[in-house]
Amino acid sequence: MATKTVIEAVRDAMHEEMSRDQNVLVMGEDIAERGGVFLATDGFVEDFGSARVIDTPLAESSIAGIALGAAVNGLRPIAEIEFADFIWPAMNQIVGEASKVRYGTAGKKYAPMVVRMPYGGGVRGGLYHSQSIDVVFAHQPGLHVVAPSTPYDAKGLLKSAIRSDDPVIFLEHKRTYRLVRGEVPDQEYTLPIGVADVKREGSDLTIVAFGLMVHYCLEAANMVAESDGIDAEIVDLRSLTPLDRDTILKSVRKTSKALVVQEDSLSYGVGAEIAATIATSAFEDLDAPVARLAGPDLPEMPFSPALEAEYMLSPEKIATAIRELAAY
Amino acid sequence: MTYLIQLPHVGESVTEAVIGKWLVGIGDHVNKFDPMVEVVTDKVNMEFPAPESGTITSISAVEGDTVPMGSDIGEMDPDDPNAVPEASTSGMANAPGAPGIVGEMITGANVGPTGGTFADTSMETSSPGGSSVQNTGSVGEGRNRSDYYSPVVMRLASQNGIDLSTVTGSGSGGRVTRADVQAAIEGSGMQVAASPTESPASTDDSLVEPTPIRKIIAANMVRSWTQIPHAWTSIEVDVTGLVRLRDSQKEYFRSRNGVSLSYVAFSLFALAAALRRSPLANSAWIDGKIRMNGQVNIGVAVASDAGLVVPVIRNADQLSVAELAGAAAPLIESARSGKLTIEQVQGGTFTLNNTGPLGSVWGGSIISPPQVAIVNTEAIVKRPVVVESDTGDSIAIRQMMNLSLSFDHRVLDGAEAGMFIQDVKAGLEAFGPGSDIG
Numbered sequence: 001m002a003t004k005t006v007i008e009a010v011r012d013a014m015h016e017e018m019s020r021d022q023n024v025l026v027m028g029e030d031i032a033e034r035g036g037v038f039l040a041t042d043g044f045v046e047d048f049g050s051a052r053v054i055d056t057p058l059a060e061s062s063i064a065g066i067a068l069g070a071a072v073n074g075l076r077p078i079a080e081i082e083f084a085d086f087i088w089p090a091m092n093q094i095v096g097e098a099s100k101v102r103y104g105t106a107g108k109k110y111a112p113m114v115v116r117m118p119y120g121g122g123v124r125g126g127l128y129h130s131q132s133i134d135v136v137f138a139h140q141p142g143l144h145v146v147a148p149s150t151p152y153d154a155k156g157l158l159k160s161a162i163r164s165d166d167p168v169i170f171l172e173h174k175r176t177y178r179l180v181r182g183e184v185p186d187q188e189y190t191l192p193i194g195v196a197d198v199k200r201e202g203s204d205l206t207i208v209a210f211g212l213m214v215h216y217c218l219e220a221a222n223m224v225a226e227s228d229g230i231d232a233e234i235v236d237l238r239s240l241t242p243l244d245r246d247t248i249l250k251s252v253r254k255t256s257k258a259l260v261v262q263e264d265s266l267s268y269g270v271g272a273e274i275a276a277t278i279a280t281s282a283f284e285d286l287d288a289p290v291a292r293l294a295g296p297d298l299p300e301m302p303f304s305p306a307l308e309a310e311y312m313l314s315p316e317k318i319a320t321a322i323r324e325l326a327a328y
Numbered sequence: 329m330t331y332l333i334q335l336p337h338v339g340e341s342v343t344e345a346v347i348g349k350w351l352v353g354i355g356d357h358v359n360k361f362d363p364m365v366e367v368v369t370d371k372v373n374m375e376f377p378a379p380e381s382g383t384i385t386s387i388s389a390v391e392g393d394t395v396p397m398g399s400d401i402g403e404m405d406p407d408d409p410n411a412v413p414e415a416s417t418s419g420m421a422n423a424p425g426a427p428g429i430v431g432e433m434i435t436g437a438n439v440g441p442t443g444g445t446f447a448d449t450s451m452e453t454s455s456p457g458g459s460s461v462q463n464t465g466s467v468g469e470g471r472n473r474s475d476y477y478s479p480v481v482m483r484l485a486s487q488n489g490i491d492l493s494t495v496t497g498s499g500s501g502g503r504v505t506r507a508d509v510q511a512a513i514e515g516s517g518m519q520v521a522a523s524p525t526e527s528p529a530s531t532d533d534s535l536v537e538p539t540p541i542r543k544i545i546a547a548n549m550v551r552s553w554t555q556i557p558h559a560w561t562s563i564e565v566d567v568t569g570l571v572r573l574r575d576s577q578k579e580y581f582r583s584r585n586g587v588s589l590s591y592v593a594f595s596l597f598a599l600a601a602a603l604r605r606s607p608l609a610n611s612a613w614i615d616g617k618i619r620m621n622g623q624v625n626i627g628v629a630v631a632s633d634a635g636l637v638v639p640v641i642r643n644a645d646q647l648s649v650a651e652l653a654g655a656a657a658p659l660i661e662s663a664r665s666g667k668l669t670i671e672q673v674q675g676g677t678f679t680l681n682n683t684g685p686l687g688s689v690w691g692g693s694i695i696s697p698p699q700v701a702i703v704n705t706e707a708i709v710k711r712p713v714v715v716e717s718d719t720g721d722s723i724a725i726r727q728m729m730n731l732s733l734s735f736d737h738r739v740l741d742g743a744e745a746g747m748f749i750q751d752v753k754a755g756l757e758a759f760g761p762g763s764d765i766g
Contacts, residue, residue: 124337178343256480256506287478287506328500 004184007177009151011040013158018048027054028080037082064090068098071113084119085131098167099142112165118174120212122312126303132264137169138240144193145240147171149214151182153238156191173211194242202233205257205325208274210237213261220318230326249282256287259325266294288328293321331411333402347393357383382406474502481509488513494535541635552694559737560692561745565753568727569760576761592682593653595705598755600624600645606748610677612698613739627676630663637663640676648766693734700739704732
């Protein structure tokens with residue numbers, strides 16, 4: 001097995017799928033000659049030509065709209081949005097149209113498109129390069145929302161997303177791009193969308209997270225295991241929709257305590273959905289209130305390094321929350 | 329004064345860069361903001377300006393080197409002696425290691441797309457729990473919860489017939505936790521098994537608070553069982569000669585010494601000699617290190633009304649059988665009557681558990697940490713045994729005893745444990761009528 005970064009895994013997944021299926025194409029701002037802002041498609045235009053590796057105008061509504069049109073007409077476009085923060089002009093094309101194609105045509109049409117977006121903070125990106133936009137799309141039925149944390153998961157899930165017949169919002173935490181390395185099999189593989197993964201087994205409490213927070217949670221779990229003997233289990237959602245409720249509930253039924261960790265601001269977030277799921281379906285197994293640890297309810301990630309550090313979760317903050325819940 | 333020149337951060341997710349070309353050399357004077365070095369990243373190529381005015385004194389990252397953002401690339405002697413480099417960046421807390429399937433985080437720094445230098449304090453300045461807006465739904469506030477029961481506690485208590493008012497809570501505010509109620513379920517189960525109902529009229533179970541010594545024993549046993557990887561071995565010992573020796577001597581011994589010539593004394597003698605020859609069996613596992621004990625101090629497990637106690641025979645390897653019998657007898661008597669002093673139970677390096685009187689023929693005892701082994705001397709029973717001789721095999725009635733050894737597999741492997749127990753066996757089988765017992 002080779003060791004890859006997340007961005008390398010993303011690049012490999014797209015390259016393999018474009019080699020396998022000529023209907024797959026990539027499109028986005030500066031993705032052809034420049035290889036994309038994070039170099040996810042570096043060298044693609046040489047390998048696949050400008051008909052399948054398309055530089056688009058600086059207009060997200062156009063990118064999403066063209067991708068949707070291509071998808072309903074038989075192609076499998078992968079649209080890259082430079083930063084998730086720039087997605088808002090494309091909301092009508094994605095939420096208003098793409099999510100409704102299959103339902104609105106009674107199954108006669110479908111939209112096999114992927115919208116890739118680097119998201120998330122902790123990168124000194126300030127207001128316009130740090131946003132977590134996950135919950136906006138997770139709320140919309142008709143879309144799949146995938147948010148892997150490791151190179152292995154990123155590659156296997158992106159290949160499944162490209163092969164999916166329904167629109168997939170594929171969220172890549174930009175801080176993990178080159179920060180997280182991991183083993184990726186040399187041979188072909190895919191991972192199913194909608195299946196969570198237990199990244200750490202434990203008996204004392206369950207932590208549910210996704211994206212960069214999975215790594216912070218793993219670090220926090222190791223800290224509290226060493227300092228307090230607390231044995232935390234970590235469930236990596238990997239997909240926000242479909243949500244793998246079974247894996248979450250199985251873990252909580254075992255540990256009886258749950259902490260949901262989300263980078264985004266607290267209110268109406270992914271954690272709320274998970275907390276409600278646990279309260280509804282595992283009430284009789286709970287030994288403590290479901291805890292949530294999240295960013296503060298502020299309009300955006302502050303640019304000041306000190307304020308960003310205050311806004312962002314950290315392994316230390318998560319460790320404190322774990323200790324508090326374990327002591328309950 | 330030396331001023332460290334650090335590679336600034338250039339853009340989001342960029343963790344390292346390649347030194348393209350130095351535009352200045354050692355000894356050159358630069359003005360603040362003068363172009364100083366060309367840097368190539370996978371996002372941008374750019375010139376970095378001099379952070380201060382001064383003279384370049386060394387260059388540690390040469391052209392072609394790949395260096396992490398924020399690392400030192402050279403030194404300068406600044407014109408302004410008060411110039412202070414911006415704080416060094418540290419990025420993620422973890423060190424790079426072998427990547428696993430979950431992946432690893434590599435050291436790196438991160439910056440905004442507008443570039444510029446600053447200290448990455450993202451992992452250091454966080455004040456856990458310090459932000460009032462960070463976490464809502466705090467679960468640890470310290471109000472009295474001794475009469476509050478969570479859903480899982482109520483369900484488990486109901487399903488297992490536990491009276492929660494009898495369970496002591498270990499959680500926040502005295503709350504009964506799931507672990508507490510599970511312990512109560514296990515405790516009541518053990519009690520039912522241990523004391524069968526005496527009469528049909530009193531079938532109600534009850535919960536009994538363990539005595540303090542019972543709690544200490546329980547805690548020690550759990551600690552040993554959960555921390556020590558126990559392994560076991562057991563061998564047969566032909567003690568026919570030993571039994572004959574003791575039978576021939578015991579009346580005279582008692583009349584002369586005032587104490588009985590116990591089997592324990594012979595076992596202690598054989599053990600002590602073997603422990604002196606197998607120092608690893610006499611060692612201790614302490615904080616990941618093996619302490620080779622200088623003395624051979626053997627504890628003898630004794631059942632008392634209060635519970636298990638283990639008085640220690642010090643320097644057992646320097647005593648004869650007779651001296652061991654004389655040393656053990658008063659200690660065992662004190663143990664049974666609860667009169668041992670702290671000194672008499674401390675410093676053991678090995679434990680003898682004489683399970684024979686209970687009729688036991690095999691057992692896997694739990695090791696007493698930090699000791700690394702414990703031996704059971706099991707019941708001596710007459711058994712038909714095949715005896716080999718020059719005239720062929722025959723079946724004889726022999727006095728047989730099993731030695732059961734539990735050992736800490738972190739310290740001892742099966743080969744060493746086996747050699748040790750064989751040595752004890754040889755020591756016991758060497759006794760016979762006429763042996764000198766001192």
